Amino acid sequence: MAARSRNACENHGKEEVKTTALAAQETSSLSPIKALTQRVSSWTKLVRVVAYALRYIQNTKAIKSATLANGKMLTFEEIHAARVLCLQEAQKCFMEDRKLLTENKPLHSRSQLVKLSPIICKDGLLRVGGRLDNSQLPAYVKHPILLPKSNRITRMILEHEHTTNLHPGVSTIFVIVRQKYWIFGACNLIRNLVHNCIKCFRQRKLTHQFMADLPGIRITEALPFQHSGCDYAGPFxxxxxxxxxxxxTKGYICLFVCLVTSAIHLELATDLSTDTFLACFWRFMSL
Structure with a gap:
């Protein structure tokens, strides 16, 4: 009994130690616009949501004054400011180049913007430089906005242009987009977009055009040059x-083609006048 009481006193004198396990999870901090791109599916909706958010921030700052923007419709200035803010978010991958341009330092030789002579405009966007300042083209055509290849906003802009212009082909979308934006690797992105578009896939099957039947004179046996066609080539x-x-001086070739055998006869013409053609025609008929 004495030994038990002694052990109990010793255990009572020791402090009770509790261990607590903590699990730490690292979360990636995304900017509000970048997080919004993961929840919004279209470029138009993204711009409008950002515009309403900017209006709310502006009203919060000016709540003591009477200049509150409470209109239901967004103004052009609000939509433009939201669009610029979204494009600035897409250009964050060019932060190092932007810093060098701000400090009037040359870009690195390995930078993908070196050959484009980039400039920073008044709206804070990186644009293509070039030598078209004296042209009569619009400013957004002379200096398109630079956009990276692997960015959700770039993809949304391409999808918007593809849908707005009624699902055209790759070349048409490229020309339309190039008037406003300079996207790196745009051809591959547009080709992938058109390939994965369901409406374009359905239209490829329905809009296949068959060639008309050949004329009878093309498939009926006849003597050479009994049925002929004429055209000009040049100038030379x-x-x-x-x-x-x-x-x-300029010269032309008057070309006579047999519609049955595809044989050709060439005559030299000094101009495109009627008298010269009649002279070539009579020489052709005299053979």
């Missing part, structure tokens, strides 16, 4: 005489 530069500094 001709020397009127030999020697130093000869006088040069």
């Amino acid at each position: 530069i001709l020397n009127e005489r030999r020697g130093c500094n000869p006088r040069k």
Whole structure:
């Protein structure tokens, strides 16, 4: 009994130690616009949501004044400011190049913006430089906005242009997009977009155009040049005489094609007048 009481006193004197296990989970901090791109499916909706958010921030700052924007419809200035903010978010991958341009330092030789002579406009967007400042083209055509290849906003812009212009082909979308944006690897992105578009896939099957039947004179046996076609080729530069500094004039080739055998006959024409053609025609008929 004495031993038990002694052990109990010793255990009572020791402090009770409790261990607590903590699990720490690292979360990636995304910007509000980048997080919004994961929840919004279209470029138009993204711009409008950001515009309403900017209006709310503006009203919160100006709540003491009477200049509150409580209209139901978004103004052009609000939509433009939201669009610029979204494009600035897409250009965050060019932060190092932007810093060098702000400090008036040359870009690195390995930068993908070196050959484009980028500039920073008043709206804070990186645009293509170039030598078209004296042209009469609109400013957004002379200096398109630079956008990266692997960005959700770039993909949304391409989808918007593809849907707005009624699902055209790859070349048409490329020309339309290039008037406003300079997207790296745009051809591959557009080709992938058109390939995965369900409406374009259905239209490829329905809009297949069959060639019309060949005319009867093309598939009926006949003598050479009994049925013929005529066309011109050129112009070609001709020397009127030999020697130093000869006088040069334009010349053309009058081409006669047999519609049955595809044989050709060539005549030289000095111009495109009616008299010259009749002379070529009579030479062709005299053979």
